[in-house]
Amino acid sequence: MQDEQVNFDVTQESNITRIDTPLVVESLLPHQRNEKKKQAQIRTSVESTYPEAGVGNSLNDSVFGSDEFGFGDGQTFTENRVAWIDVPAELTVKQVQERLNKFPHARIYRVLSLTPILTDEQKRAMSNGISEYSDAEGEVHKCDMEYYKRQQMVPTPETANLPREERQPMLYKGFVQYRITPFNKDGQADIDHRETQLKAHRENEEFKMNEPVADTVGTPIKEYSKGF
Numbered sequence: 278m279q280d281e282q283v284n285f286d287v288t289q290e291s292n293i294t295r296i297d298t299p300l301v302v303e304s305l306l307p308h309q310r311n312e313k314k315k316q317a318q319i320r321t322s323v324e325s326t327y328p329e330a331g332v333g334n335s336l337n338d339s340v341f342g343s344d345e346f347g348f349g350d351g352q353t354f355t356e357n358r359v360a361w362i363d364v365p366a367e368l369t370v371k372q373v374q375e376r377l378n379k380f381p382h383a384r385i386y387r388v389l390s391l392t393p394i395l396t397d398e399q400k401r402a403m404s405n406g407i408s409e410y411s412d413a414e415g416e417v418h419k420c421d422m423e424y425y426k427r428q429q430m431v432p433t434p435e436t437a438n439l440p441r442e443e444r445q446p447m448l449y450k451g452f453v454q455y456r457i458t459p460f461n462k463d464g465q466a467d468i469d470h471r472e473t474q475l476k477a478h479r480e481n482e483e484f485k486m487n488e489p490v491a492d493t494v495g496t497p498i499k500e501y502s503k504g505f
Contacts, residue, residue: 390470
């Protein structure tokens with residue numbers, strides 16, 4: 278088993294087996310703007326097992342199933358996922374865990390996109406200038422789109438443990454990709470917007486062979502040559 282070697286080059290496929298580990302409440306942190314709330318940090322891991330080999334491809338069907346070839350399981354990868362949820366300020370970690378256990382289908386799901394993924398609340402707060410963050414030196418800044426790009430960018434494995442400003446993007450077909458891991462109590466499946474975004478992008482402009490993809494969907498590699 279390999280840890281955190283997630284293959285972000287593939288989209289969701291039905292022949293990939295995924296198993297979520299139980300959700301665990303790790304800690305409670307004070308809420309930045311409301312003393313009646315705390316933020317619970319919760320964690321899970323998702324084990325994805327890929328088939329030994331595929332049958333056919335996106336353009337070419339096969340009249341035989343994978344089982345007829347005798348293919349078994351291939352590599353298994355583990356992806357760690359963390360989310361934060363609001364909880365009443367008076368609760369303990371144990372109490373939050375007990376409440377979480379009452380939702381057997383709850384999971385931390387993943388969203389992949391070629392543009393940053395913002396909630397309606399984040400968009401309003403950014404537009405109104407009321408959302409802030411502190412940098413490594415403790416200086417306070419207003420949250421802007423560049424902040425969310427740094428927070429959500431999928432980095433290369435080699436730079437994943439570096440400070441966010443020094444990470445290099447793992448590209449998806451020439452574009453920077455973004456990832457968030459929200460919590461859902463009803464078992465929301467993972468969401469991958471990337472191919473839909475690329476299709477819409479390509480349909481809206483003339484395709485030119487051997488030329489860089491224009492910056493319509495996400496951010497191409499040339500803009501990140503100095504790191505991000």
